[in-house]
Amino acid sequence: MDVTTRYDLIIIGTGAGGGTLAYRLAASGKRILLLERGDYVPREKANWSSRAVAVEGRYHTREVWRDAEGRPLHPHTGYCVGGNTKFYGAALFRLRREDFGELKHWGGISPAWPIGYQDLEPYYTEAERLYQVHGERGVDPTDPPASAPYPWPAVTHEPRIQALHDDLARLGLRPFHVPLGIRLDERDPRTSPCIRCETCDGFPCLLHAKSDAQVMCVDPALRHPNVTLLTNAPAWRLETSTSGREVTRVHVRRNGPAGAMRTETFAADVVVVAAGAINSAALLLRSASARHPAGLANGSGVVGRHYMGHVNSVLLALSRCANPTVFQKTLGLNDFYFGSPEWEFPMGHVSFVGKLDAVALSAGAPAIAPGWTLELMARHSLDFWLTSEDLPDPENRVTLDREGGIVLAYRPNNEEGHHRLTDKLKALLRQQARCAFHGHECHQGVFARNLYLGERIPLAGVAHQNGTIRFGHDPGTSALDVHCRAHEVDNLYVVDGSFFPSSGAVNPALTIMANALRVGDHLQARLGAA
Numbered sequence: 001m002d003v004t005t006r007y008d009l010i011i012i013g014t015g016a017g018g019g020t021l022a023y024r025l026a027a028s029g030k031r032i033l034l035l036e037r038g039d040y041v042p043r044e045k046a047n048w049s050s051r052a053v054a055v056e057g058r059y060h061t062r063e064v065w066r067d068a069e070g071r072p073l074h075p076h077t078g079y080c081v082g083g084n085t086k087f088y089g090a091a092l093f094r095l096r097r098e099d100f101g102e103l104k105h106w107g108g109i110s111p112a113w114p115i116g117y118q119d120l121e122p123y124y125t126e127a128e129r130l131y132q133v134h135g136e137r138g139v140d141p142t143d144p145p146a147s148a149p150y151p152w153p154a155v156t157h158e159p160r161i162q163a164l165h166d167d168l169a170r171l172g173l174r175p176f177h178v179p180l181g182i183r184l185d186e187r188d189p190r191t192s193p194c195i196r197c198e199t200c201d202g203f204p205c206l207l208h209a210k211s212d213a214q215v216m217c218v219d220p221a222l223r224h225p226n227v228t229l230l231t232n233a234p235a236w237r238l239e240t241s242t243s244g245r246e247v248t249r250v251h252v253r254r255n256g257p258a259g260a261m262r263t264e265t266f267a268a269d270v271v272v273v274a275a276g277a278i279n280s281a282a283l284l285l286r287s288a289s290a291r292h293p294a295g296l297a298n299g300s301g302v303v304g305r306h307y308m309g310h311v312n313s314v315l316l317a318l319s320r321c322a323n324p325t326v327f328q329k330t331l332g333l334n335d336f337y338f339g340s341p342e343w344e345f346p347m348g349h350v351s352f353v354g355k356l357d358a359v360a361l362s363a364g365a366p367a368i369a370p371g372w373t374l375e376l377m378a379r380h381s382l383d384f385w386l387t388s389e390d391l392p393d394p395e396n397r398v399t400l401d402r403e404g405g406i407v408l409a410y411r412p413n414n415e416e417g418h419h420r421l422t423d424k425l426k427a428l429l430r431q432q433a434r435c436a437f438h439g440h441e442c443h444q445g446v447f448a449r450n451l452y453l454g455e456r457i458p459l460a461g462v463a464h465q466n467g468t469i470r471f472g473h474d475p476g477t478s479a480l481d482v483h484c485r486a487h488e489v490d491n492l493y494v495v496d497g498s499f500f501p502s503s504g505a506v507n508p509a510l511t512i513m514a515n516a517l518r519v520g521d522h523l524q525a526r527l528g529a530a
């Protein structure tokens with residue numbers, strides 16, 4: 001084992017949580033070490049290849065997890081600098097103000113957070129600036145109050161999406177521009193970093209024009225001489241003092257000479273875990289010791305439990321007219337987020353995935369509409385993304401196998417709202433305006449797309465993973481306090497998606513980023529930084 005190297009702060013993971021925190025603390029002058037399990041995503045033409053990305057899973061980890069029955073699970077997740085923000089669709093939503101309170105759903109209760117929307121609001125505003133979010137306030141009927149406008153104007157709709165917007169508005173709904181973290185300057189396309197292409201959602205950006213955690217946070221943080229990044233450095237275990245009250249060493253497993261595995265150790269006054277909700281829970285469970293027999297900081301028994309990932313689906317709406325949209329992810333609909341006149345429970349959020357092509361479609365083996373080929377379907381589809389909230393069930397959880405590998409048990413819940421949302425969307429599409437060429441016959445119906453060919457749904461789709469190390473006031477029912485510090489370990493923090501007690505139904509990344517900035521302020525004060 002190598003000699004321990006000491007820092008003021010170690011951050012494990014460089015994604016939405018870890019990367020943003022590193023940015024926040026970089027100017028403090030404190031010695032900061034970033035430990036990242038993966039490497040940089042290579043810049044190569046394959047970044048924008050549907051075959052490489054969607055079919056071959058070029059940037060997915062090859063790590064194999066297990067499901068509750070012990071069957072192999074190939075998670076759709078990437079280990080790299082910037083974490084999953086390298087691949088995200090950059091839809092950067094605030095949670096709704098009501099999501100912070102208790103909400104009654106068809107399937108049970110979505111629990112309240114220990115902080116309110118007003119506590120996170122200034123950090124949402126800052127995160128929107130940092131990630132250059134483009135949007136328009138006050139159109140989405142569920143928008144929470146904000147202290148500043150979006151820093152960039154909304155991304156415009158292409159004609160087919162504008163027509164859909166106009167149809168929905170004609171029906172009395174309030175479609176809106178999805179807030180997006182892409183560095184697009186529509187006023188000056190010649191110098192705009194983003195070129196508004198079709199390979200964004202799910203793909204790394206070849207131009208570094210997506211506001212991901214590497215480009216916006218980790219790269220700038222590394223310009224400070226006090227910040228060091230170690231790639232290919234997975235943290236395997238955290239060791240504590242004999243009292244169990246502080247983490248004294250981080251054990252990292254690295255490839256040594258001739259491929260032999262060796263362990264290096266690092267130490268810091270403060271250790272922040274930001275490895276993503278599944279890996280962070282696994283790391284704490286793997287760090288069990290005499291003082292922490294059920295896993296580090298797990299006296300409550302909640303570490304690994306309450307895993308959530310949203311109820312998600314992709315729906316293709318086919319028309320006889322083509323959909324030539326290139327950048328499709330501009331429109332959202334939240335009119336049914338909290339319910340409808342006929343249904344008192346929350347239903348969720350409607351928006352779009354990136355425009356699918358035939359190659360990407362072949363990976364999901366959609367039911368092929370009679371008389372259509374995959375090419376035709378891809379050319380004529382509107383590709384909707386529907387998200388509803390799943391509820392925190394203690395039996396939906398991360399555990400470890402005998403070798404310390406990840407086991408993920410998940411039983412979907414609260415699905416009725418999602419079914420109703422799907423039916424709503426289908427009904428709305430049937431009411432689209434008559435097309436000049438095909439009349440009402442233009443709309444051909446809606447087809448579900450299975451995103452996970454040959455793999456179990458929804459387990460492998462861990463994109464929105466959260467909830468496994470929840471924060472709260474009560475050490476009996478939560479692992480972290482309101483500053484995301486472990487109740488039982490004084491110098492241990494968790495700042496990725498793990499801390500969510502409930503997840504709302506909008507995409508999670510902006511909330512993780514805003515919270516990292518909030519915890520960053522707390523840590524600045526704790527470390528006595530300027």
Ligand SMILES: Cc1cc2nc3c(=O)[nH]c(=O)nc-3n(C[C@H](O)[C@H](O)[C@H](O)COP(=O)(O)OP(=O)(O)OC[C@H]3O[C@@H](n4cnc5c(N)ncnc54)[C@H](O)[C@@H]3O)c2cc1C
Binds near residue numbers: 018089
């Ligand atoms: C295809 C796709 C599309 C998405 N689209 C959106 C979207 O449009 N909007 C949105 O809000 N969200 C979206 N998401 C989700 C979003 O990317 C995540 O919510 C967010 O990145 C989670 O942040 P995190 O900090 O919790 O984890 P991550 O960003 O995943 O970061 C975790 C980091 O920890 C590293 N790591 C893991 N284990 C270890 C270890 N043991 N030691 C060291 N390092 C480790 C990982 O390599 C990674 O860098 C999408 C995700 C995917 C996959």
Ligand code: SF4
Binds near residue numbers: 183196197198203207
């Ligand atoms: S749309 Fe813009 S940000 Fe997204 S991949 Fe294309 S160039 Fe990059």
